[in-house]
Amino acid sequence: MKILLINTPRSPENRILEFAPEAAKPFIHKRLIGPPLGLMTIAAAVKDHDVLLFDTKGEFDLSPEHPSLAALVNKLVLEFRPDIVGSTAITSELYYAFEIFAEAKKADSRIISVLGGLHPTLLPYDCFHPSVDVVCPGQSPHVFRDVVDALERRDSLESVPGILLNHGSGLKRTAGKPRIWDSADADYLMPERAPLKKWISTYKVGGSPDPSTYVYTSLGCPYKCTFCSIWPQFKGKYYQRTIDSLITELHSIPDYPVVRFADANTVVDLGFMESLFDRILDEGIHKTFIMDIRADVAAMHPGIISKMAKGGLKVVICGFESYRDEDLKKYRKDSPASDIAKAIKVFHDNDIMIRGNYVIPNDYSGDDFNALEDYSASNPVVYAGYTILTPMPGTVFYSQVKKQITDHDYLKYNFFNSVMKTTLPYEKFHERVGSLWLIKKGKDVI
Ligand code: B12
Ligand code: SF4
Structure with a gap:
């Protein structure tokens, strides 16, 4: 399967910076820096497939004159032709995950979109959006693996326990409990760092x-x-x-x-x-x-x-x-x-x-x-x-x-x-x- 994992950009909303006195502005956080550890771990779970991991934070830092998120996703999809697009979301970046999926589906309507991360873990039903096909709450690399395998076998995703599927009128949890997975110990996955080389200079x-x-x-x-x-x-x-x-x-x-x-x-x-x-x-x-x-x-x-x-x-x-x-x-x-x-x-x-x-x-x-x-x-x-x-x-x-x-x-x-x-x-x-x-x-x- 061809899997495109896209890290969401940052929210630009910053009223502290906007209203701060000029003298204070240089010292206020504008951005936090670093590679997307969650997605690097997800990439490791499916590394025998054809995986492209794209960090929009790194990309936007590297090229301040970057194209819009929509244009970027469109280009990635048309060039890589993924079967699956995955993204991750903390609360302030949830809407960007929706935008990524919407643009990906606009470029290729056959794409299956899969969302994971902190916000979907805390509030999975909050992630109901027309662009989201599958929500994987929790530390879910193995669940993602099961989703990919089911899609490859052309099985129904209803066969994968522990995920939520978009039924049009809402998200519905599949039956059964996911396999037990010990993310910190026996099942630890070494994150895939090699795909992030392009942005390494931004991780300082x-x-x-x-x-x-x-x-x-x-x-x-x-x-x-x-x-x-x-x-x-x-x-x-x-x-x-x-x-x-x-x-x-x-x-x-x-x-x-x-x-x-x-x-x-x-x-x-x-x-x-x-x-x-x-x-x-x-x-x-x-x-x-x-x-x-x-x-x-x-x-x-x-x-x-x-x-x-x-x-x-x-x-x-x-x-x-x-x-x-x-x-x-x-x-x-x-x-x-x-x-x-x-x-x-x-x-x-x-x-x-x-x-x-x-x-x-x-x-x-x-x-x-x-x-x-x-x-x-x-x-x-x-x-x-x-x-x-x-x-x-x-x-x-x-x-x-x-x-x-x-x-x-x-x-x-x-x-x-x-x-x-x-x-x-x-x-x-x-x-x-x-x-x-x-x-x-x-x-x-x-
Ligand atoms: C690393 C990190 C970052 C990194 C990388 C994040 C990224 N994706 O780009 C950077 C530095 C960029 C970052 C930035 C920010 N962060 Co931060 N960050 C963290 C930190 C320290 C660790 C997260 C982590 O890597 N955990 C380990 C990995 C393995 O777990 P995970 O990400 O949850 O991923 C697993 C699952 O969720 C799931 N999963 C994740 N994604 C996907 C996708 C799919 C498809 C699937 C199937 C599953 C899946 O599987 C993964 C592997 O098991 C946490 C605090 C913490 N200790 O948890 C805060 C945290 C996530 N950050 C937080 C915040 C608020 C921010 C900022 C908004 C802070 C700010 N004010 O600026 C910024 C956002 C951008 C900005 N303004 O610059 C909050 C989020 C709170 C919330 N409810 O939204 C946290 C919890 C910190 C806190 N003190 O509250 N952050
Ligand atoms: S619950 Fe733990 S991680 Fe969260 S603020 Fe308190 S000490 Fe820190």
Whole structure:
């Protein structure tokens, strides 16, 4: 079968950038960079077929004068002539997946479109659209494989358990349960990186001259923060990969001196991380590592941070979220604000750069902004990020504030736009969030 996998472009909606003071604009995130790990894993599941993986994010970064998404898809379809087109979607990129499928079908009406990813996992029925034939929720490379096999055999897709099929009037789940698939351990699939060579120069973060790739050491998260999409995606479970498989993968990616662990929360099992970094040191693996670590973990376990620093950990992304314990309790962060200063010290003592992220709720008053400005300025980090506390569909926070949501345009669900009524006037609110980015001047994004 000929399979075309297309990564969605980014949503351009960014009210923080739009309303920020000019001086702050250079420091605000414009784009996050990196290869599409989910689709690379899907490509690995069907690699004995003829697969073309196309990264529109990389393409648009490489060629700022790029053609429209529609023109690009049209060209790809006419040149490659796929039987199946697959795409992936987080909430803010769902409409682009619809557009990709619609354009593909316009170019060739025989194409079967298959959608997967985070949003279809959390809200599969939300993906009902005339352009979508099949929805594959969950970690579903094996399910995708079953879909491809069924299409090749010309079997009905009703024979594939665990998918949703478009019946015209709605999506309907097929009967039966999909096979059990252990994405982190026994069934781990080494992502297909070779097809992304064309865009490798765009996968550089934080001013690094070297490209980076994503590797996950775990899936899911054992914590239950109300605003987070990841633990609902994995139903609260946490799956750890094996050290041997990680070491094999790290040895297999010489083109990528920078490795960003794509985990939600990398340091959960301290013993595992100790052993992993022992092996990294023993095997002479020299990489720059970037990972997400909670403030409480660094505050309580400085030893593991220095061990990882010796093994190449250079950048940490840390969700500070708020300077106030009452907010952190409300978010179920399970870490007091006092851990922030302790964590910063531990990271700095180990020469680790921190991207500390604060989330700004829509009910922030002028005084709240002033207090956060003071707090952030007295707890400085190399990069600080300030995004909007957004009720992502499928999260606990979404169900808590559902009635207060005023904007249902998914393009705005990327943490850069308030989708609820703000206490300050709408423009002023975004301007104040934009001004916060001046406090610590990160110049690029991670
Ligand atoms: C890597 C990553 C990225 C990468 C690559 C994503 C891409 N596709 O291009 C980059 C850096 C580009 C990125 C960007 C953004 N991201 Co991001 N990203 C992640 C991260 C860290 C890991 C995702 C991952 O690779 N997981 C591992 C893979 C294997 O799992 P997966 O993607 O779910 O794929 C599996 C299944 O879903 C399924 N599947 C996936 N696709 C398909 C397709 C088909 C056809 C099938 C059958 C199955 C299938 O099978 C896959 C393999 O098992 C997550 C956080 C996390 N730890 O989960 C955030 C996350 C997904 N990102 C998020 C967000 C919001 C963004 C941004 C909007 C952030 C921003 N404000 O800018 C931007 C979007 C673009 C931009 N503005 O620049 C949110 C999404 C929340 C939501 N509900 O929408 C997350 C959850 C982070 C968070 N803190 O909440 N991101
Ligand atoms: S915000 Fe971080 S710690 Fe909280 S549930 Fe999500 S991934 Fe886990």
